[in-house]
Amino acid sequence: MLLPIGSQDDFGKTVANRNYVFEAFRKVTTFRGYEEISTPVVEYASIFTNQHVGMPLQSLMKWFNNEGEIEVLRPDWTTAIARALTNHSKSHEKWAYQGSIFRNNKLGVESRQVGIEVINFPNFHGESECLLMARNFLEELAINHYVIELGHTGIFEYFINQLNLSNEELKALQIAMHDKRKDRVHQLAEQNGKEHIASELVVLIDAFGPSEEVLNEYEIRWRNYPILLKIVHHLKKLAKLLNESSKVPVIVDLGMVKKLPYYSGIIFRGFLEKNGSTCFSGGRYDRLYAQFGEDKNAVGLGFDVDVLAEQLSIFNKPKKICVIASDDSLSYAEEIRKDYHNYIVEVFYDEEMINKDDFQKVIYILQKDGKYKVVENEDMYRFN
Numbered sequence: 001m002l003l004p005i006g007s008q009d010d011f012g013k014t015v016a017n018r019n020y021v022f023e024a025f026r027k028v029t030t031f032r033g034y035e036e037i038s039t040p041v042v043e044y045a046s047i048f049t050n051q052h053v054g055m056p057l058q059s060l061m062k063w064f065n066n067e068g069e070i071e072v073l074r075p076d077w078t079t080a081i082a083r084a085l086t087n088h089s090k091s092h093e094k095w096a097y098q099g100s101i102f103r104n105n106k107l108g109v110e111s112r113q114v115g116i117e118v119i120n121f122p123n124f125h126g127e128s129e130c131l132l133m134a135r136n137f138l139e140e141l142a143i144n145h146y147v148i149e150l151g152h153t154g155i156f157e158y159f160i161n162q163l164n165l166s167n168e169e170l171k172a173l174q175i176a177m178h179d180k181r182k183d184r185v186h187q188l189a190e191q192n193g194k195e196h197i198a199s200e201l202v203v204l205i206d207a208f209g210p211s212e213e214v215l216n217e218y219e220i221r222w223r224n225y226p227i228l229l230k231i232v233h234h235l236k237k238l239a240k241l242l243n244e245s246s247k248v249p250v251i252v253d254l255g256m257v258k259k260l261p262y263y264s265g266i267i268f269r270g271f272l273e274k275n276g277s278t279c280f281s282g283g284r285y286d287r288l289y290a291q292f293g294e295d296k297n298a299v300g301l302g303f304d305v306d307v308l309a310e311q312l313s314i315f316n317k318p319k320k321i322c323v324i325a326s327d328d329s330l331s332y333a334e335e336i337r338k339d340y341h342n343y344i345v346e347v348f349y350d351e352e353m354i355n356k357d358d359f360q361k362v363i364y365i366l367q368k369d370g371k372y373k374v375v376e377n378e379d380m381y382r383f384n
């Protein structure tokens, strides 16, 4: 094998579609006033494995440097950006990034993301900006059939804080909750004799569906739980904003567990109606900045470029012109490109090399009396 497992080459349409996603992202973020940020591909492992971020070392692409420290290929943009913004100004900022992340998981090693981080905006404004930007960007890509799902880390935390779970038990419970396995959730939660919390968590597994329906129901159910009620109102406000301005379905999942440990507050994702693939995910992560001694409020999201690129059908591809030239007429052929500004111009020596149906027009360069001339009629070409 010439490539390590998990690495792959990509060709043609796959690469073109990805680049289209990158370009559309730049366009949308530029017009929404984002600044661009880039961080190095190589970082220290500890930035990502400390307790605030909690990425398992096994999942990172790593090696020892000359000083014996572990270095990794960037596994997460959000954390890298938080590190980069340490000692940065405290004012409000909107950052846009694009590039690869590397995680050693079953889906391969390298994947591509574009994403945004919105720092020090009032909470509701920052969260709305993320979701509205996501909608704006997907619209730009002509991806319309997707669903936005909202959740909040505070709900699951409210219940598990009342259980005395070890880290392993908590992990197992999160996984069971995420997989919506009621029997397992109940079994794990009731171990500490808190039967009523186990039952509440099991109910939570089914607390998903159209935003209005579910939130109205839980507004009543949790009317005597101020912490939970506040979260329901927060979710209601966000869902209302999204429902007001578009037809994209908004659902809530009150039992949603966070995908990355640094989230604290609103979490969300977008998934494609067609195959359920997650095309973006993100949320609030104020506490992540604490690891660098910063007190910042932050929310953001990342798009999976590979998932988005697969959905694209690129319209308005430029028309193609073929120029038949020779060694001698190559520089003249190069000049002809200028006459066909918005066309794809390809130069060949021999019409046998092409399928004429692929081209809008085939033109031939003729040489006569030391001068070049262009004709569109192949018979003339043959004749000469």
Ligand SMILES: N[C@@H](Cc1c[nH]c[nH+]1)C(=O)O
Pocket: 076, 077, 078, 079, 115, 116, 117, 260, 281, 282, 283, 285, 299, 300, 301, 302
């Ligand atoms: N870094 C997150 C996405 C995100 C950006 N900002 C906040 N969350 C991810 O890889 O899923």
